[in-house]
Amino acid sequence: MKDLNPSLQNHLASGVATLAFCWILRRGDGVALGFTDHDMPIELNGVTCEPASGFNGTEIRQSASFASDDQEVTGVLSSDRITETDLISGRYDGARIETWRVNWTDATQTVLLREGYLGEIKRDRQSFQVEIRSLSVALEQERGRVYQYTCDATLGDARCGVDLSAASHGFTGTIAAMSSPTLVSVDVSGMPNMSFARGSLHIKSGDAEGMSFDVLGHSAEGNADNLELWLPIHSGAKVGDMVRVTVGCDKTFRTCRECFANQNNFRGFPHMPGNDFIISYPEQRSSSNGESLGLL
Structure with a gap:
């Protein structure tokens, strides 16, 4: 049950409701965008909800179970609000979205209907359709650690402890060429002693400033x-x-x-017995002097 402030409750009880839906979209980079299905702008929590967005939401479903109750919102691709380029580039991945019911004659009379995350985004040449996943979607994710050889930490995070701002781990430079959207040549200062494969490319200037991309492969060619x-x-x-x-x-x-001198923070289990150890058996010619069997 939602708690309504007295002024909004009195307005609803009057029988003449002047209500509109508002959506506030908060991206991971701090940008907040507002949209409404009303025909005039509405100022809500410091964000101007624009009417000319073409936003249209489906019904809101909310169940008593832990299942994720999803909603869909459709809209028109606008050159100055939500662009196809931003959608493709991932600027809206994992963005939080708030759905509000607002009295458009008095924007202090509001109720937050739900919060969620942007899910799957479908788009065509002129419009897009986005899934709003409820906060309970986090309960559907696997939690805990996996018993495995390799490390399950992310390089540079708190569990790993490696400082990626160190000069030996990060290199600045410029884009030298772009063969395709997934093939980029960079001219960086210094010579890395490790591969950039599985690393990250962070763009620091230009139209794509603030975006980061995971690196799949790395090869050196000249400078x-x-x-x-x-x-x-x-x-x-x-x-x-x-x-x-x-x-x-x-x-x-x-x-x-050997590369990071960070073995004390390794988050895997490198000495876990493998299949070779499990199916091994004693042999008469095998040495049994207590040394390692060389299986790890």
Whole structure:
């Protein structure tokens, strides 16, 4: 049950309701966008909800179970609000969205109907359709750790402890060439002693400033480093833009120890007995002097 403020409750009881839906979209980079199905702008929590967005929402469903109750919102691709380029480039991935019911004659009379995350986005040439997943979707995700050889931490996070801002782990430079949206050549300062594969490309200037991309593969060619990205760049990156590239990690204990000297923070189980150990059996000619069997 929603708690309504007395003024909104009195307004609803009057029998003449002047209500509108408002959506506030908060991206991970701090940008907040507001939309409404009313025909005039509505100021809500410091965000101007624009009427000319073409936003239209389906019914709101909410059940008593832990299942995720999803809603869909459709809208028109607008050049100055939500662009196809931003959608493709992932600027809205994981964004939070709030659905409000507002008295458009007095925007202080509001009720928050639901909060959620942006889910699957479908688009065509002129419009888009986005799924709003409820907060309970987090309960559907697997939690805990996996008993495995490799490390389950992300390079540079709190569990890993590696400082990616160190000069030996990150390199600044510029984009030297772009063969395709997923193939980028960068000219960075210094010579990395590790591969950028499984690392990250961070764009620091230009239209794509603030965007980060995971690196799939890395090869050196002359003074340039060729990077193959997991996802394409569609946000206007061009030759000359400033970038920072960080090294990657293959999650093995050897790399953690020899490349990062971070073996004390390794989050895997490198000495876990494998299949070879399980199916092994004693042999008469085998040495049994207590040394390692070489299976780990």
